[in-house]
Amino acid sequence: MASLEIDGVSKRYGDNLILDGVSVDVPDGAFLTLVGPSGCGKSTLLRILAGLELQDAGSLRIGGHEVSHLRPSRRDIAMVFQSYALYPHMTVAQNIAIPLILRRLPLWQRLPLMARLLPQARSTLARIDAEVQAAMEMLGLTSLAERRPVQLSGGQRQRVALGRALVRQPAVFLLDEPLSNLDAKLRVHMRSEIAQLHGRLGTTFVYVTHDQIEAMTMSTHVAVMMEGRLLQVATPSEIYADPADLRVAEFIGSPKINVLPARVGADGTLTGVGLPVSGSVAAAPGTAVQLGLRPEHLILRRGGGRGTVSAIEDTGPERFVSLVLDASDAPVVARVAPDHCAGLRVGDDVSLAVLPGKALVFDHAGARLGFDHPAMTPGEFDHVR
Amino acid sequence: MSADVALSTRLGRAKRLRRLAEAATGWGLALPAAVLMLALILIPTASAALLALTDYQLGARRVSFIGAANFVEMWRDRVFWQAFANTLIYTALTVPLSVGLGLGAALLIEADPTGRTAFRTIYFLPVTALLVAMATVWEFILHPQLGLVNVALRQIGIAGPDWLASPDWVLASLGFIFVWQQTGYNMILFLAGLKGISPELYQAARVDGADRGVERFTMVTWPGLAATTLFVTVITTLYSFRVFDTVAALTQGGPSNASNVLLYNIYREGFVYLRTGYASAMTLVFLALILMVAMVQMRARRGHSA
Numbered sequence: 144m145a146s147l148e149i150d151g152v153s154k155r156y157g158d159n160l161i162l163d164g165v166s167v168d169v170p171d172g173a174f175l176t177l178v179g180p181s182g183c184g185k186s187t188l189l190r191i192l193a194g195l196e197l198q199d200a201g202s203l204r205i206g207g208h209e210v211s212h213l214r215p216s217r218r219d220i221a222m223v224f225q226s227y228a229l230y231p232h233m234t235v236a237q238n239i240a241i242p243l244i245l246r247r248l249p250l251w252q253r254l255p256l257m258a259r260l261l262p263q264a265r266s267t268l269a270r271i272d273a274e275v276q277a278a279m280e281m282l283g284l285t286s287l288a289e290r291r292p293v294q295l296s297g298g299q300r301q302r303v304a305l306g307r308a309l310v311r312q313p314a315v316f317l318l319d320e321p322l323s324n325l326d327a328k329l330r331v332h333m334r335s336e337i338a339q340l341h342g343r344l345g346t347t348f349v350y351v352t353h354d355q356i357e358a359m360t361m362s363t364h365v366a367v368m369m370e371g372r373l374l375q376v377a378t379p380s381e382i383y384a385d386p387a388d389l390r391v392a393e394f395i396g397s398p399k400i401n402v403l404p405a406r407v408g409a410d411g412t413l414t415g416v417g418l419p420v421s422g423s424v425a426a427a428p429g430t431a432v433q434l435g436l437r438p439e440h441l442i443l444r445r446g447g448g449r450g451t452v453s454a455i456e457d458t459g460p461e462r463f464v465s466l467v468l469d470a471s472d473a474p475v476v477a478r479v480a481p482d483h484c485a486g487l488r489v490g491d492d493v494s495l496a497v498l499p500g501k502a503l504v505f506d507h508a509g510a511r512l513g514f515d516h517p518a519m520t521p522g523e524f525d526h527v528r
Numbered sequence: 529m530s531a532d533v534a535l536s537t538r539l540g541r542a543k544r545l546r547r548l549a550e551a552a553t554g555w556g557l558a559l560p561a562a563v564l565m566l567a568l569i570l571i572p573t574a575s576a577a578l579l580a581l582t583d584y585q586l587g588a589r590r591v592s593f594i595g596a597a598n599f600v601e602m603w604r605d606r607v608f609w610q611a612f613a614n615t616l617i618y619t620a621l622t623v624p625l626s627v628g629l630g631l632g633a634a635l636l637i638e639a640d641p642t643g644r645t646a647f648r649t650i651y652f653l654p655v656t657a658l659l660v661a662m663a664t665v666w667e668f669i670l671h672p673q674l675g676l677v678n679v680a681l682r683q684i685g686i687a688g689p690d691w692l693a694s695p696d697w698v699l700a701s702l703g704f705i706f707v708w709q710q711t712g713y714n715m716i717l718f719l720a721g722l723k724g725i726s727p728e729l730y731q732a733a734r735v736d737g738a739d740r741g742v743e744r745f746t747m748v749t750w751p752g753l754a755a756t757t758l759f760v761t762v763i764t765t766l767y768s769f770r771v772f773d774t775v776a777a778l779t780q781g782g783p784s785n786a787s788n789v790l791l792y793n794i795y796r797e798g799f800v801y802l803r804t805g806y807a808s809a810m811t812l813v814f815l816a817l818i819l820m821v822a823m824v825q826m827r828a829r830r831g832h833s834a
Contacts, residue, residue: 195731216737228732232751241747245737307736 145206145219145314146171147192147347152201154187154371161187163371164201169364171206174341174348175376178358179368179394185351186319188368192349193222193317205314216245221308222317225324227300229292229307236275236288239306243271246311278310281343298329305337309344316341318350322357334361355395359383367391389509392435398463400503401436401475411515413504417470418449418495420502425513432512433505438463438478440501445484447494450475454489457481466493573815579808586802598809608810610785611793614699618789619768621703622710627761629707630714635749637715638722648719651712659709663777666705667692692778695786702774702787710767714760721756725749755829762825766818790814 147169154162162184169175177185190196192203194215203211210218221242229238244253251257252264259265279285282302292300301321308316321337322330338361341348352358358365359379366376367390375387386392392400407430408414411423416434424432443464453474454465464477464487477495487493500516580598584591602608637647654662669676670691678688691701729748738744750757772791775781781788781796788796794814798807 190731193731193735195734214739215731215734216739220735222732222735224728224732226726226728228726228728230729230732230747230751232754242736245743250740250743307732 145347146204147175147315147349148202148204148207149188149192150202150204152188152191152198152203154184154191154196154198161371162191162198165368165371165373166201167366167373167376169347169349172345172347173364174338174350174362175364175366176350176352176358176362177366177368178352178355181353183368184371185353185368189222189317189319189349189351192315193220194218219314220317221311221313221315223301223304223308223319223321225320227292227304227321227324229300229303231292234289234291235284235295235303235306236272236279238292238303239278239284239310240271240275242307242311243274244268247271274310275306278306281309282306297325298333301325301333302336305340309340309346312346314347316344316346316348318348320352321350322352322354330357337361355397359395365395367394369394386435386503387511389433389435389505389511392503392505396437398438398476398478401438401441401473403434403436403468403471403473403475405432405434405504406430407432413502415470417468417473418497420497421499422502422514422516424504425515426506431507433507433509435503435505436475436497437501437503438476440498441475441477442496442498443477443479443484444494444496445487446492448492449494450492452487452489452491452493455487464493466495468495576808576811576815579805580812582805584805584808586798586804591805594805598806601806602809602813607785607788608793611781611788611790614786614788615769615771615790618699618703618706618771619765621700622706622768623761623764625703626707626710626714626764627757629711630760631718631753631757633711633715634718634722635745638719648716651715653712654709655712655716657709659705659773660777662709663705663774666774667778670701693783695783698779698783698787702771702778705774706768706771710764714764717756717760717763718753721753722749724756725752758825758828762821765821769814769818769821790817 149165149167149169152162152165153160165184165188167175177188179185187196191198194210194213198211202209205219215222230241233241247267248258248264252261252267257264258268276285279288282305284299284302284306287295287299287303292303295303304321318337322333325333334357337350341361350357350361359382362379364376365379365382367374367382367388369390375382375391377385377387382391382395386395389402393402403416405413405416405420407424407426407428409428411425411428413420413422413424413432413434420434424430426432443466448469450466450468452464452466456463456465460481462479462481462483464479464484466475466477467473468475475495484493502514502516504512504514506512581593581595582591583594583597633647633651637644637651668674670678672678672688672690672693675688675691677691681688689697691697725748729752730744733744733747738747770791771789772795775787775789775792776795779787781792790810791814794807794810797803797810
């Protein structure tokens with residue numbers, strides 16, 4: 144168990160800047176998810192942590208010790224690869240035992256006959272075997288011990304890869320998109336299994352994914368990366384409710400956050416949105432800003448002449464209503480209860496309001512701006528709801 | 529009721545007809561290949577087997593059935609046994625060398641991208657060369673007085689033998705030419721095999737603690753190349769058994785049968801001494817040898833995939 148400090152790490156391949164001074168501190172026992180679109184540098188950062196690639200600048204500390212100059216095997220990390228990277232000629236038990244064998248037996252003692260002849264090697268092997276058994280039991284692999292990777296399903300291979308990582312009790316677990324090769328149902332299952340494993344082990348996890356659901360559901364900390372930069376590191380709920388950057392707000396959340404152009408009025412209020420938004424922006428009057436509205440923060444009502452319904456999607460537990468605002472021609476999606484506005488049809492005339500205190504305002508470059516909301520009385524809130 | 533029976537028999541007949549048509553299509557599609565196989569492999573093999581039981585001589589008017597006499601003669605034929613032994617020695621010399629060097633070259637080329645294409649081309653060039661034509665070049669290189677090898681050896685004070693005329697060296701010299709050509713071919717096969725090993729396995733091995741190249745080789749590369757190595761070894765063994773062109777062009781089996789190999793012996797009996805029957809008998813033995821190697825491969829592959 145150990146904390147992890149990443150300080151100003153940069154990496155360049157030829158002319159491409161893959162990582163641009165990434166810094167993040169991961170407290171001991173945290174589950175940090177690096178999330179971002181493909182090509183954002185998250186996998187490269189993980190591979191630099193593992194020691195499989197060298198950074199051009201910056202430092203890495205695990206448990207307070209600088210590890211940049213250390214080989215992967217000396218960093219006290221374990222890694223789970225996207226393809227699981229199981230040794231195809233070894234059984235499940237052998238795959239899990241390998242990291243222990245490589246560490247505890249010198250090369251010559253690993254020769255097949257040596258292990259049988261030397262009492263010392265034999266006792267080491269017996270201890271390794273006990274640890275491997277324990278790891279397999281933890282992951283429900285005991286009955287598969289003698290199988291080879293080809294004879295396993297995707298989920299089972301995944302578990303063997305996890306076993307090989309945890310058998311060594313490393314200080315930090317690195318997981319590189321471990322669920323992306325599984326089918327949707329299994330992915331949901333393994334998601335909770337990995338989260339539970341983290342809870343049981345209490346080890347620091349660094350998890351790379353492009354899937355925002357994985358990031359939101361499993362982690363204690365989410366780091367959103369784009370174009371080689373770390374945009375924000377925060378808890379899942381903070382990332383969602385309080386994004387520091389419009390790109391973060393757009394990446395996290397499905398359906399995507401609605402973005403409407405607006406302008407700051409004389410008293411700091413927003414104008415030109417096409418629907419009423421109360422509050423004042425900390426920006427000079429006349430500044431062009433972008434207003435971010437989560438679909439579930441919109442209140443939809445029939446009539447009122449603010450927009451027209453362009454599509455309705457029912458998913459069962461909720462309903463997504465797409466509409467076009469008359470004022471800005473911007474497409475907007477509202478997420479409402481399935482029985483809300485029963486009988487609503489495409490082409491219907493509707494009006495929209497924003498749940499008070501939920502509007503997010505960003506400047507033209509996407510940086511978040513302060514936005515003061517007037518305090519609401521409970522009565523007012525009832526009215527809006 | 530009877531209508532039902534009639535219907536079901538009609539349906540049964542339709543089903544049978546369809547199955548028949550399907551079978552006919554299958555046979556039709558297999559026919560060209562079957563005909564070719566029959567004409568090019570099975571009939572010639574069968575005629576060789578028949579000829580092996582006769583005393584047929586090329587161009588002779590008479591032919592008589594002599595049973596196993598050819599095989600008995602073979603059993604007593606000192607030259608045949610020498611050719612047989614020479615072939616085995618030649619194979620034992622060349623196969624480990626050309627497989628090992630091919631693997632080594634592939635590993636070196638794969639290890640560093642610098643000049644990868646250039647090295648690959650250089651090593652592969654001998655494969656594209658026509659061996660009979662290259663034999664003249666080798667004849668010059670191995671010439672006892674003017675040859676490159678002996679001139680170089682003389683510089684460091686060693687008097688090189690007459691490589692192609694010394695009974696002690698002639699098999700090794702021919703083997704060297706084979707290795708020179710086969711290594712590039714094996715290298716290409718190994719390079720393809722290496723491409724099939726996931727780079728994530730090497731990374732996993734590094735994380736797992738395989739710091740030394742030897743460890744990564746034994747954990748990832750060698751097991752990953754198992755199928756390739758088996759294939760390369762079998763192919764090289766078969767090629768090695770079939771050595772003929774260098775022998776024919778450079779030594780004609782000499783000196784005193786020191787470089788006589790099975791195929792050359794067959795050629796000499798069959799086309800120089802015109803003893804077609806006897807040559808056919810030897811061909812059968814040769815065929816059995818080749819089949820044995822192929823069966824070893826098949827057995828091993830089945831064991832590998834299970």
